[in-house]
Amino acid sequence: MATSLTLNVNGKSRLISVDDPDTPLLWVLRENLGLTGTKYSCGIAQCGACMVHVNGEPALSCITQVSQVAGKKITTIEGLSRDGGHPLQKAWIAEEVSQCGYCQPGQIMSAAALLAKNKNPSDAEIEQAMARHICTCGTYNRIRKAIHAAAAMTRKGA
Amino acid sequence: MDAIFNPKRRTFLKVGAATGGGLVIGFYLPGAAGVAEAATGPTKLNAFVKIGADGKVTFVTGTSEMGQGAHNALAMMIAEELEVDFKNVRIEQGGIDPAFANPRYIGFRAVGGFQATGGSSSVRNVGVRVRYAGAAARFMLISAGAEKMKELRSECVAENGYVVHKPSGRKVSYGALANDAARQVAPDDPVLKQPSEFKIIGKATPRHDTPPKVTGKALYGLDVKRPGMLIATVAKCPVFGGKVKSFSADRALKVKGVKKVVQISSGVAVVADGFWAAKKGRDALEITWDEGPVAKVSSPGMYQSWAALAKGPTAAERLKTGDVATALATAAKRVESVYEVPFLAHVCMEPMNATAHFKGDSVEIWAPTQAQSWNAHWVSQLTGVPTSAITVHTTYLGGGFGRRLESDYVLDAVETSRAAGNVPVKVVWTREDDLQHDFYRPASHNVFEAALGADGMPTAWRHRIVGTSILQYFKTFGHFLRKDGMDPTSAQGAGDYFPYDIPNVLVDYVNNNPGVPSGFWRSVGNTQNGFLLESFVDELAHAAGKDPYQYRRQLFSKPHAARLRAVLDLVAEKAGWGKPLPAGVHRGIAAHFAYGSYCAQVAEVSVARDGKVKVHRVVAAIDPGWIVNPATVERQIEGAIFYGLTAALYGDITIKNGRVEQSNFDNYKILRMDEMPKVEVHILQGKGEQGGIGEPGVNPVAPAVTNAIFAATGKRIRKLPIKPEMLRT
Numbered sequence: 001m002a003t004s005l006t007l008n009v010n011g012k013s014r015l016i017s018v019d020d021p022d023t024p025l026l027w028v029l030r031e032n033l034g035l036t037g038t039k040y041s042c043g044i045a046q047c048g049a050c051m052v053h054v055n056g057e058p059a060l061s062c063i064t065q066v067s068q069v070a071g072k073k074i075t076t077i078e079g080l081s082r083d084g085g086h087p088l089q090k091a092w093i094a095e096e097v098s099q100c101g102y103c104q105p106g107q108i109m110s111a112a113a114l115l116a117k118n119k120n121p122s123d124a125e126i127e128q129a130m131a132r133h134i135c136t137c138g139t140y141n142r143i144r145k146a147i148h149a150a151a152a153m154t155r156k157g158a
Numbered sequence: 159m160d161a162i163f164n165p166k167r168r169t170f171l172k173v174g175a176a177t178g179g180g181l182v183i184g185f186y187l188p189g190a191a192g193v194a195e196a197a198t199g200p201t202k203l204n205a206f207v208k209i210g211a212d213g214k215v216t217f218v219t220g221t222s223e224m225g226q227g228a229h230n231a232l233a234m235m236i237a238e239e240l241e242v243d244f245k246n247v248r249i250e251q252g253g254i255d256p257a258f259a260n261p262r263y264i265g266f267r268a269v270g271g272f273q274a275t276g277g278s279s280s281v282r283n284v285g286v287r288v289r290y291a292g293a294a295a296r297f298m299l300i301s302a303g304a305e306k307m308k309e310l311r312s313e314c315v316a317e318n319g320y321v322v323h324k325p326s327g328r329k330v331s332y333g334a335l336a337n338d339a340a341r342q343v344a345p346d347d348p349v350l351k352q353p354s355e356f357k358i359i360g361k362a363t364p365r366h367d368t369p370p371k372v373t374g375k376a377l378y379g380l381d382v383k384r385p386g387m388l389i390a391t392v393a394k395c396p397v398f399g400g401k402v403k404s405f406s407a408d409r410a411l412k413v414k415g416v417k418k419v420v421q422i423s424s425g426v427a428v429v430a431d432g433f434w435a436a437k438k439g440r441d442a443l444e445i446t447w448d449e450g451p452v453a454k455v456s457s458p459g460m461y462q463s464w465a466a467l468a469k470g471p472t473a474a475e476r477l478k479t480g481d482v483a484t485a486l487a488t489a490a491k492r493v494e495s496v497y498e499v500p501f502l503a504h505v506c507m508e509p510m511n512a513t514a515h516f517k518g519d520s521v522e523i524w525a526p527t528q529a530q531s532w533n534a535h536w537v538s539q540l541t542g543v544p545t546s547a548i549t550v551h552t553t554y555l556g557g558g559f560g561r562r563l564e565s566d567y568v569l570d571a572v573e574t575s576r577a578a579g580n581v582p583v584k585v586v587w588t589r590e591d592d593l594q595h596d597f598y599r600p601a602s603h604n605v606f607e608a609a610l611g612a613d614g615m616p617t618a619w620r621h622r623i624v625g626t627s628i629l630q631y632f633k634t635f636g637h638f639l640r641k642d643g644m645d646p647t648s649a650q651g652a653g654d655y656f657p658y659d660i661p662n663v664l665v666d667y668v669n670n671n672p673g674v675p676s677g678f679w680r681s682v683g684n685t686q687n688g689f690l691l692e693s694f695v696d697e698l699a700h701a702a703g704k705d706p707y708q709y710r711r712q713l714f715s716k717p718h719a720a721r722l723r724a725v726l727d728l729v730a731e732k733a734g735w736g737k738p739l740p741a742g743v744h745r746g747i748a749a750h751f752a753y754g755s756y757c758a759q760v761a762e763v764s765v766a767r768d769g770k771v772k773v774h775r776v777v778a779a780i781d782p783g784w785i786v787n788p789a790t791v792e793r794q795i796e797g798a799i800f801y802g803l804t805a806a807l808y809g810d811i812t813i814k815n816g817r818v819e820q821s822n823f824d825n826y827k828i829l830r831m832d833e834m835p836k837v838e839v840h841i842l843q844g845k846g847e848q849g850g851i852g853e854p855g856v857n858p859v860a861p862a863v864t865n866a867i868f869a870a871t872g873k874r875i876r877k878l879p880i881k882p883e884m885l886r887t
Contacts, residue, residue: 002414019414023434031389031432036381037374039556040433041507042589046823049507077374084373092372096364096789099797100225101371102378102507102556127832134823136505136557137225138800140834142793 005070009033010079021067025059026050028066029076037077037105041134048133051106052076058113060132077105080112088112091150099137107133111147119155121147173294173344179211180336181298183291183344184218184257206257206291207236209299213319213333215242217288218250220258220273221280222528223367224558225797226852227790228280230365232288234786235281238358239292239351241316242332249366251552254530254545261287269634270535270545275528276563276678278753278850281786285848293348295339302338303330353784362789367554379526379553382513384582388417390574391436391586394425394595397449397816398673402426409442419443420577424566427574433586452673452816460672460813461498464603464624468496473622473666474644476653480662485618489609493701495694497606498877499686501626501811502599502679503826508556509592514571515582520547521572522582526555528562532634536565537572559801560678564597564632593826594818597677598811600626600648602686606694609662614702615712618662621652621690626676627669643669650683651857652691655751657722658713674813680801681853684752688857689806689864689878692748696865697874706865707735707747714749721781721844722749725758729779732840733760743774746865748858754849755782759799759858761835763866769882773803773835773863781842782849791851792839798855799837804829806860810879 003021007014009029016032024043029035029052041049043062050062053075080086084093088108098104107130114121114129121129126147135143176182184206208216217236223229229249237244252258256271262283263272296316303321304311313324320329332339353360370376395401405426407419415435420427428439486492512525521543527533527550534548555562571585587595602625609618627645629635639645644667646654653665679685699709707730714723726749729735735745742764749758762775776799785791808827812819820826864875871885 019435020438023432027432027434030381034383035374036377039378039508040380040586041509041556042823044589044822044824047507047828081373084369089372093364093368096368096793098225098365098368098371099227099793100507100555100557101367101376104371105374108372130831134507134828134830136507136559136801136804136828138797138804138829138834139793140800140829140831141796141837144831 003067005066007070007074008072009035009074010076018066022065024062025052025064025066025069025074026061029061035076035078039102039106041103046134047103048110049103049106051109053109053113056113056116058110077109080108086112087150087153088115088146091146091153095142095146095149097139097142097146099139103133103135107135107143111143111150114147115151115154120151173298173340175337175340176208176210181209181295181340183207183295206288207240207295209295209332209336209339211333211336213331214248215240215246216248216250218252220252220255220530221284222275222552222555222558224275224528224555224562226794227365227787228275229367230363231281231786231790232285233366234358234363235285235288236292238356239289240296242319244358244363246319254534254550259531260284270531273531274563275558276560278852278854282754282848282850285786289350290348293350294344297345297348298339298342299332299335301342302335306330306335306338359786360788363787376554378508378556379511379513379524380508380556380586382524382553382584384513384515384524387513387582387584388429388431388578389433389436389586390427390429390583391433391440391588392422392425392427392570392574392591393440393443393445394591395447395449396594397447398452398675400447400449400453403446403448405443405445407443409444410439413439413442418578420574422570422573422577424570427570427577427585429574429578429583436586437588449816455672455674455816456814457812461603464670467668467670468603468605468622468624470668473668474640474642475664475666476644476649477656477663477665482618482620482662482664485662486607486609486620489617490612491610491701493608493610493698495606495697495876497604497690497693499602499689500809500878501601501674502805502809503593503596503811503820504559504561504679505593505826505828506555506557506559506561509589510561510567510587511585512568512571513582513584514568514575516541516572516576516580518580519543522549523568523572524551524553525568526553526562527568528555528558529565532563533565533568535634536569540569540572541576559680560682561596563678589823590821593820593822597631597675599679599685600628600676602626602648604690608694608698610698610702614704616658616660616698619658619660621665622668623648623652623666624668624670626671626674628676628678628682630669630671631675631677643667645669647683649687651687651750651752652683657719657751658695659715659719660713673816680798681752681856684750684853684857685802685805688748688750688752689860692750692858692861693864693876696861696868700868710747710749721756721846722751722758724844725749725756725779725781725842728840728842729758729760729777732779732838733777735760744866744870746862746867746869748861748865750854750857752854752857754847755780755851755854756844756849757854757858759862761859761862761866763863763870765867765870765885767887769885771807771863771867771880771885775836775838776859776862777838777840778855779840779842780855781844782851782854783846784843784848785841788841791841794851795839795855796837798853799859800829800834802856802859803835803863806863806878806880808879
């Protein structure tokens, strides 16, 4: 029997139905809700491509069972800003971080959770916050630079 | 419709009116199979550029975008020739068309042509054709503008989307001229702009694909959704070449959401209404495999057998000059070394996947592919549907690195769609599937011998490669495999271009294939051979008691190595070769030519007591000839250094009983942010042919790092990856 759950995704209440309440949030976001900005890459919490926020904290949606997050506030890359206007998205564009781009929504979600708590992170703090991510295009130095730039924007109130 | 043949370029330029008004310009190859020669109307024209009556410029490209920035660079080239603001150019991914074939690689008719993105070739090969399309459009727009303004054509110029009558300053927009331009006679030989006239080419230009890639809107293969689409996973035999002996789908079919279980050539596909059900269903399958002969293959035995073959009498020659045997026998000093390099996986962030809808007499495919022509060819071979009835929609690629030149994952989707009853199916590979069913960078065992003269310079160089062959697996290029076993890709970078000035050289190859699929991995043969050559030459420099930079400099003395020497000099200067470094930090240098570009790198490395290697900084110098987008060049070299360094420090696919031992990122490690060195890129635009950018930066980093390790520890790394236990003190 299918299980019905109410999820709060990007500020909206969404009723979903799954055959298996253990289904990872990742697949519910992608397949039930059409939010494909959250990516599948490893499925075992090793690469960060599936990073979302649950109650403001970064969470790997590939190992988060959907039944665990009913009623919690879930934010995906699609809900980070209305039109790509988050300081991190602006900084990513200015620094031209993305190559293939596949891992970048996840990277941005971790960076956003970091900046929400720390307006002026050091290199070491950035590296720690981003340690769960892999980018096989090798964009790490640009990511670090873009996070610093976004932090500076945030401090100036941009 | 106007068609012009230009024998110099062996292409027809085609010009016509666009559907809904405006101008379209494209090309096609004369006589190619399935060509649009028979196209009767302009709507059949698969254009390079469309200018609408509303003035909008659309650049249509057949090239795949996998992060390398080719879409943007090609669009910059069309904007340059067209004289339009780059921001006003929209990029559209085209379908399959001979117009999109790589113009350097003509023929390949037996495999459907050459619409494929690989070999660092988009800008340098496809770009010129794109520029001709832009130049032709500019010519016709100027003609139409002069007629409309009733002015002399010679007094009119194209400027920023307008045709301007210079003496009066009157102007007409491209949009207002597009319909008239379509009726103009196309130029016989469109005149390309001179580099001195470039306004866009050569300037760092933001990529069109960045905004959609930071908002989650960019569409990758895995994001494709079709009406009625089902999701499938495929259980494949863990042993290469193994087949299904028997299976029971009973338990799988009990998983909620599983619709069907079907057998296909590569295994058993579980078709469900979502990924999670498809994966659970796959886990519940009961399959008995016929593992086949490869089940006896394991890595240690494979390398041992290669060591024995390396001593054997038979090998295929790749490069032979002078008399190596005599030079070695009479040498004042001899140096011998044995090197091994492992299999490597591609690890695209987006695992292999494809969506297909087999409809009986036609097939529609949506895929993150590098190889549209070959996908269609192999799908046609599988299904009997002619390639003209096969459509390939190319999405963004979440990484490519050569992996998506293969068609296996596309065939999975087509076969599953057909077996499931002609319904649209997306086949999703898990990361485990992706790592364990890759076409790996070939592994090899290498024996080097060199003779040094009294001055310490080499008089003889002998290199024997024993290892797997890409072409044995890549049937699309099977005809390049020589009868004596020579696979030119295995010796690529070892014998086709030999940079050193050494009088007696013998490079040969023993093709031995224990059954591990091998494939094109970013920079192909250069990835192993660049490491091997630039490590062994470093050994020779030390044996001669000479500075490794100066030693190479002297060896790069022939004209064909002049540009390699120039980047070597530049990187030595920029890295401060010979200048003091912080305590414990040491430098290594390496240089390699690949895909038309010359690249040299200096790595600054320290080695901890526990053997852990830290790469602090890599300075790179690259000469690809003239460049289109310096921002892309820098980022490609950074990415290439990351890719080569990840392989050097961690990359190791090992085989046990015919199975890959690694399964996911927990045991196939990838460099993370805190391990990424600072990277500095210096671009030299040397005279000569334009080179590629995606791949050449990969090759020098491993030897630069291992040469630095030697400088730091006196230990020579002759087997990759570099492991701390090799360096513990």
